[in-house]
Amino acid sequence: MSVDTQTQVKNAASQLSVGYVSFGRATFDIEAANQLSAESREVLKRQPNQWHFIDSLVVDPQSAEAAAQQLSGKIDVLLCQFTTFVDARYIDILASELKVPCILWAIREPNQKFGERLSLNSLTGANAAGQRLRNMGIPFRLVYGNADEPSFEDSLQVALRFWAAWRKLQQFHVITLGDAPEGFFFSQPSASVCRQLGIDITHLDLNDTFQRAASVSETVSDVEIEQIKQQVRAIEHLPPESVKKFAQMISVLKAELHQLKADAVAVRCWPEFFTEFGAAACSTISALTDTGIMGSCEADVLGSLSMDVLYQLTGSPAYLGDLVEVREEEGAVVFWHCGAGAFSLARNDTGAVAGKHPNREIGFTLEFGLKPGRISLLRIGEDQGGQVRALIGSGEVLDVPQRFRGTSACVRLDGDADVAKRVVNVMEAGFEPHYAFAYGDAVEELARVLTLMKIPVTRF
Known part of the structure; x- marks a missing residue:
């Protein structure tokens, strides 16, 4: 699409x-x-x-x-x-x-x-x-x-x-579906950060949501399935049960998000989605993000806020990924996640393709490299003193094939400084390992709005 x-x-x-x-x-x-x-x-x-x-x-x-x-x-x-x-x-x-x-x-x-x-x-x-x-x-x-x-x-x-x-940045209502996975301390912001940013968190119980999804009728889920077939390729190659579970889950979450007037959703996407529900959460997160409701993996609340701020400034659904590789010869870094990404961000020559999770082999996830184009990057985070801070940057998604299974983008960062050194500096500064970016030149607007909010800014 x-x-x-x-x-x-x-x-x-x-x-x-x-x-x-x-x-x-x-x-x-x-x-x-x-x-x-x-x-x-x-x-x-x-x-x-x-x-x-x-x-x-x-x-x-x-x-x-x-x-x-x-x-x-x-x-x-x-x-x-x-x-x-x-x-x-x-x-x-x-x-x-x-x-x-x-x-x-x-x-x-x-x-x-x-x-x-x-x-x-x-x-x-x-x-x-x-x-x-x-x-x-x-x-x-x-x-x-x-x-x-x-x-x-x-x-x-x-x-x-x-x-x-x-x-x-002053009034953000996010739904958390389940708690953060074990060891993902950065996914749940401190009370201090929530007060600074006016974050309102509504928690949904994971097992209760699984049960409600399982009770969604075929009449309702079939509507979602027909729609997804128009947006994602190779759906027909997946086990029908995983596609049905996607349709049931997104039906429930759409209703919850609408009823609660939420801005975004942060999902505990593993392990229970695989072990208890029997399907990957990636496709649900991707579909919601494509409609303008930003969805983050691993219950990352500030990740979802970073995505939403970018969406407001650019109009582009945002992508949230791990920084997994430095490619010095191209002056680039690779952002990746295991199967989440708004359908509309896929390369035109492949489109968004349905697949199975690379580690769990359960569907359905998304398989594509992100399309080439200018991007703006943002990570709203928390420093060691419990204060809000932000990382911003800009660059170009290169016109290269999908790097790893899942969704990925090879991004050449703007600026002449050594890319490996820049990555070292960012990681030694303790920034969180989820980075959001969206298509469009909004980095100066980002800097301006963060400065207005008195949020310290680091440039990638």
Whole structure:
């Protein structure tokens, strides 16, 4: 299945509830300001977010107060359009009441004739508002351009994705299916880290989930099986029982995740999935990740958060893998996992192929090398003092065949430093052995959002 990147990106940011206000002042071209505001609202309505529009221009402190009351408690982000210059009183009123991140929108000066009146002066209004927000401690982004410009839509989406990722770093609800496997101490974050990041963990009992999955009817499971046949090759070569168990398990987890309004799932994928349930968890994790619900192996909670932050910023389903090989001759490293990976990340020439677990010989897992392309890397982790920290990087997935059974990617890291030394530095710094990456150039956005959250950043 191919990825429609634009659709994926919009889906990632569409969870935000966004308020829209437009500011104007009568001493500038107020007729043009009203027309620009109306045209902008029509463009924004085509975006997938939940919008809350203030239809009339905010032209004085009284209308700013009314807009603040109308939006209070309803939005995650405020989009403020400066159709003309206005002073900072209006943003002060709105920001003081709403206390949400802002996107300041400056539009282009329409008067292109030399020596004539400045008709809107939008950019100065946004400048004044940004200075006031900075002093108030309210985070903001600036976008510049007119609503009908394709580049403006891209800039707006970047800003919305940024605030979606920022929100996940403060408010993240993850389902853990079972406990971490023995010795995987890093998979369960400390209480201190959960408080720092606002992580809410809901635990599901593994054996109870197995029993509920076993009771799923064939009518329900057959729907999942037919869908998976359209996405994954060679299903017909697997024992039907392992495919049926996949369909039963994903049916149960989809319902649980929806009911609990969870952002992601972290799964104890061994040994009980093999020994008690009789199937691999890899395919379930892969299928959920492909739909935008990030799933991590080995009950890795911060791994699932790392994946979700990347998904919010890039719109690409993220991959979580072990760092298993250094290839000095290519300046690359290999990330691998034993059978999990969103179907849409597979190479086009092979697609996502169904297989059996390389160690357990139980299905079904995924078999493919990841497609070539630019990636951004993230590992949100915990230092020895119980504080949050992060590792970020960027690189290129090379156009090479599948390296090991399971799913794998050979990634050439950006930068000239010796790749083996870089790996030594990362591991000696004690970073966790699961690394997330997603397709897209988002490393600078990652650095920016982590800095905003006061999370120390190490570059790979």
